[in-house]
Amino acid sequence: MRAVHKNTLYWMAVTFILFPVLILVGLFMRAVQADQLGGAQAWFYPMMTLHGVGMVGVWFVAAMACASDILERYCDPSAAVGRFALAGTVLGVLLLLACVFLGRFAAGWYFLYPLPLKGEWPAWSAVTFLLSITVLGATWLVWCLDLLRAIAKKYSLSRALAWHYLAGRGEPELPPSVLIITVSLIAAVAALLAGVIVLVLFYVELLSGATSDTLLMKNLTFFFGHTLVNLAMYLGVAALYEALPEYAGRPWKTNRIVAISWNAVLLIVLFAYFHHLYMDFVQPGAFQYIGQVASYFSAIPAAVVTIFGALLLVYHARMRWNIASLLFFIGLAGWAIGGVGAVIDSTISVNVALHNTLWVPAHFHTYMVAGLAFLVIGYFYHRCQEVARVPENAGAQAFTTALLVIGAYGFFAMFYLAGAYAVPRRFALYPLELNHGAGYSLAALVFASLFLAGFLLYLVSIWTRWFKAMGARA
Amino acid sequence: MRFAEVLVFVCSLLAAAAATAATDGKVLFEQKCTACHTIGGGKRVGPDLQGVTERQPRDWLLQFIVAPDKLLAAKDPAALKLFEEFNRIPMPNLGLSEADAQALIEFIATAGAAARPAAPQPAAQPALPQPDLGSLQSKALAVFLAITAVIVLVFIWVGASTRAPADVNTAKAYGLRRVLFITAAVLLTALLAATLPQAPYAAGDAKADRVVYVATRQFDFVFSEEPITSAEDLGRVRRMERPEFARGELVEFRVTSLDVNHGFGLYNPQRQLIAQTQAMPGYVNRLRVRITEPGDYKVLCLEYCAAGHHLMHSGLTAK
Numbered sequence: 093m094r095a096v097h098k099n100t101l102y103w104m105a106v107t108f109i110l111f112p113v114l115i116l117v118g119l120f121m122r123a124v125q126a127d128q129l130g131g132a133q134a135w136f137y138p139m140m141t142l143h144g145v146g147m148v149g150v151w152f153v154a155a156m157a158c159a160s161d162i163l164e165r166y167c168d169p170s171a172a173v174g175r176f177a178l179a180g181t182v183l184g185v186l187l188l189l190a191c192v193f194l195g196r197f198a199a200g201w202y203f204l205y206p207l208p209l210k211g212e213w214p215a216w217s218a219v220t221f222l223l224s225i226t227v228l229g230a231t232w233l234v235w236c237l238d239l240l241r242a243i244a245k246k247y248s249l250s251r252a253l254a255w256h257y258l259a260g261r262g263e264p265e266l267p268p269s270v271l272i273i274t275v276s277l278i279a280a281v282a283a284l285l286a287g288v289i290v291l292v293l294f295y296v297e298l299l300s301g302a303t304s305d306t307l308l309m310k311n312l313t314f315f316f317g318h319t320l321v322n323l324a325m326y327l328g329v330a331a332l333y334e335a336l337p338e339y340a341g342r343p344w345k346t347n348r349i350v351a352i353s354w355n356a357v358l359l360i361v362l363f364a365y366f367h368h369l370y371m372d373f374v375q376p377g378a379f380q381y382i383g384q385v386a387s388y389f390s391a392i393p394a395a396v397v398t399i400f401g402a403l404l405l406v407y408h409a410r411m412r413w414n415i416a417s418l419l420f421f422i423g424l425a426g427w428a429i430g431g432v433g434a435v436i437d438s439t440i441s442v443n444v445a446l447h448n449t450l451w452v453p454a455h456f457h458t459y460m461v462a463g464l465a466f467l468v469i470g471y472f473y474h475r476c477q478e479v480a481r482v483p484e485n486a487g488a489q490a491f492t493t494a495l496l497v498i499g500a501y502g503f504f505a506m507f508y509l510a511g512a513y514a515v516p517r518r519f520a521l522y523p524l525e526l527n528h529g530a531g532y533s534l535a536a537l538v539f540a541s542l543f544l545a546g547f548l549l550y551l552v553s554i555w556t557r558w559f560k561a562m563g564a565r566a
Numbered sequence: 567m568r569f570a571e572v573l574v575f576v577c578s579l580l581a582a583a584a585a586t587a588a589t590d591g592k593v594l595f596e597q598k599c600t601a602c603h604t605i606g607g608g609k610r611v612g613p614d615l616q617g618v619t620e621r622q623p624r625d626w627l628l629q630f631i632v633a634p635d636k637l638l639a640a641k642d643p644a645a646l647k648l649f650e651e652f653n654r655i656p657m658p659n660l661g662l663s664e665a666d667a668q669a670l671i672e673f674i675a676t677a678g679a680a681a682r683p684a685a686p687q688p689a690a691q692p693a694l695p696q697p698d699l700g701s702l703q704s705k706a707l708a709v710f711l712a713i714t715a716v717i718v719l720v721f722i723w724v725g726a727s728t729r730a731p732a733d734v735n736t737a738k739a740y741g742l743r744r745v746l747f748i749t750a751a752v753l754l755t756a757l758l759a760a761t762l763p764q765a766p767y768a769a770g771d772a773k774a775d776r777v778v779y780v781a782t783r784q785f786d787f788v789f790s791e792e793p794i795t796s797a798e799d800l801g802r803v804r805r806m807e808r809p810e811f812a813r814g815e816l817v818e819f820r821v822t823s824l825d826v827n828h829g830f831g832l833y834n835p836q837r838q839l840i841a842q843t844q845a846m847p848g849y850v851n852r853l854r855v856r857i858t859e860p861g862d863y864k865v866l867c868l869e870y871c872a873a874g875h876h877l878m879h880s881g882l883t884a885k
Contacts, residue, residue, distance in 0.1 A: 133653055134653045134654035134655070134873070137870075137872070137873055137875070196654075198872065198873065199872075200870050204826075204827050204869075204870075206825075206826055206847070207826045207827065207870075207871065207872065210784070210825055210826050210872070211872040211873070212655055212656050212658065212872055212873050305848065306827065306846045306847050306848050306849065307846060307848075307849060310827070310846070349743075370765075371829070371842055371843050371844045371851075372843075372844045372846060372849075372851065373766070373767060373843055373844075373851040373852060373853065374846070374849045374850070374851055377765075377767050380765065380767065381762055381765075384758065384761075384762065385758060388754045388757065388758060389754065391750070391754065392747065392750050392751065392754070395746075395750065396743060396746050396747045396750055397743075400743050400746060403720070403721075403724045404734065404736070404739050406724050406725070406727075406728060407724050407727050407728075407734055407739075408727045408728065408730060408731055408732040408733075408734055409728055409731060410728070410731040411728035411731075413728070421721070421725060422721075424721075425717060425718065425721045428717050429714050429717055429718075432710055432713045432714060432717070433710055436706050436709060436710055437706075439757070439761050440761065440762065440764075440765040440766070441702075441761050441764035441765055441766070442702060442706050442761070444702075444766055444841060444842060445700060445702040445703050445706070445839055445840070446703070446706060447842060447868070448829055448831070448842075448868040448869060449839065449868075451706075508707070508710065509707075512699055512703045512704070512706065512707040513696065513697065513699060513703070514697075514700065514703065514833065514837070514838055514839035516831065516866060516868055516876075518870040518875065519875065519876040520875075520876050521876050522876070523864070523866070523876070523879060524693075524694060525694065525833065525837045525864055526837065527693050527694060528693075528694075528696040528697070531696075
């Protein structure tokens, strides 16, 4: 039994507090869209910004906490840097809350240039937002670099990328989770550096008035945002590689195919972001086509290697089912289903009809919530229970999982249907011609409430285990 | 005689100055105000300005046009009332001088008097029935549902298999993986070959029947048959209030933005999204659409652009 590091337990607490709060913010948004909160409409866009930045941030740090916890088994990440990351994240969140609640900042989670400088919010709130993202980005960059340092010290970077497997050598053995974390962290550093450039250009404009090229800023912003979200998902998959074998009673090892697959992912993930700019017709055509090719072929390593490998691990296994293994298994399906929605949308000729409709939040909620979040909260439970060893109530855990699944897929379904019916995303209220969007919002509100209830039951279930794991540290 | 000549000269100067002020007011109104206001055309993001010069003291109007942020900060009751009434979207400080504001007030007063009495705001309109799915969207949804069903069935099958634990023939499984890999690679390559030529950029060589320039800004679409590249052009070009097209025309929309990123999403008379492009400051995206059906088309902004985003819409007509 391996104790859980205090930092990891704190990250769990951060996730357990922020996630339900941000779900409530999401419920508020759907209630406004359903025309149930007429007087609160002016808060829709600030809350949309909080929900977006908050959710992306929470699941990035939660996935990083999983990665850090896994790496502690194999190498030696710095505890001090871990604490620094926690403190920086708390400061970034406080700045974010200030600019949203006091300044009504509302430029959306990817703050597309030049909107932060040209909205109805006061200038100080835009500056506070940029400071918030700067603090978060700089902190996370240091965190990623430290984890990479720890990996490189133990394995060397080429071994951590399993290049010796590519050359046909299986020794020294490399845990697949370390390979995936290495790939993800390299992509994270690239993404965060792009984010740094975006922020620097914003500051240059604030200080000197020199404007930036909108197409360049759009490319940098989406490279930053898309890559960060993607690799958070991969970190969740690393947690799956680490923990699922313990429930299946079978090993899941690195081999040549796994090595080829994840090295390919590193290349592909850096080019897939172009699909966010399909509707910018001035973007060079080659980039658009590369975007579709990269988006399509990103499905092969995911589906044929990871998902197939996980299914093979479970197939006829003497499986120990509990809420953790259920969430791992269903989370894998969520990743696959969300991926299908994403690949469809990444087809340029289809994107014309789906871009910036509710189809977009449909697929990213599927793999972020029913994929990444399921994997991460499954891993958190797995680690706490590993230490606490509290007797489990199978019926209650199955019920909790069912609530989470029904709630999640219910509200995803409303997004998918509304997206197919061309209802735009990010509309506080729908015009008369698209007022069927309000009906989908109302139904989504009900399902998302079920999901929240499921998550609260999950918290009830993990509560004592978390405290015992914390106590085991003392 | 000499005095009379001077008098005529002075009068003509005054008349010209008055005409210039009126013209300036009109130009300023086109450039700075029409995104949010009409004169007799009903509410938009902000109030209909018809009769505003009679409802509010001129001094107050002057202050509000020049520095609305200061009045709001000073908690001026009338400014606060407007702020609350219009979804807490503040009137921005447009950097106008007192002379500009004066010209605007004169124009609003003149145009308001000339406009017909404002039509009463229509009562809440009944909800429209859900539209039919677009052809492309229904195919996308069908493909998504079919593949999702397969994924769900495979997961249920694999999950159920754990009820009967047994060893798995990994060699056979790896053989199946090879088949899956080849199948997926072939399928994806075929899909790429089939769909890439249908990208909207591929049709760029065809000659358009009509070219329409579209300038977007918070929270308005401006159509014209003359190029619009800056806010100054707005007062110069002739605006098309609601462009009309002939059925079957291939129209090229040259879309740009004068402030932040916007989207130009075109919905057909069946309320299905049929085409879109982004509107970016400093760039012009050329979107080609063949107008195949007669009727009213809706244009919506499909890129979030701040508080009035969902109110940013326009329309076209095809005959």
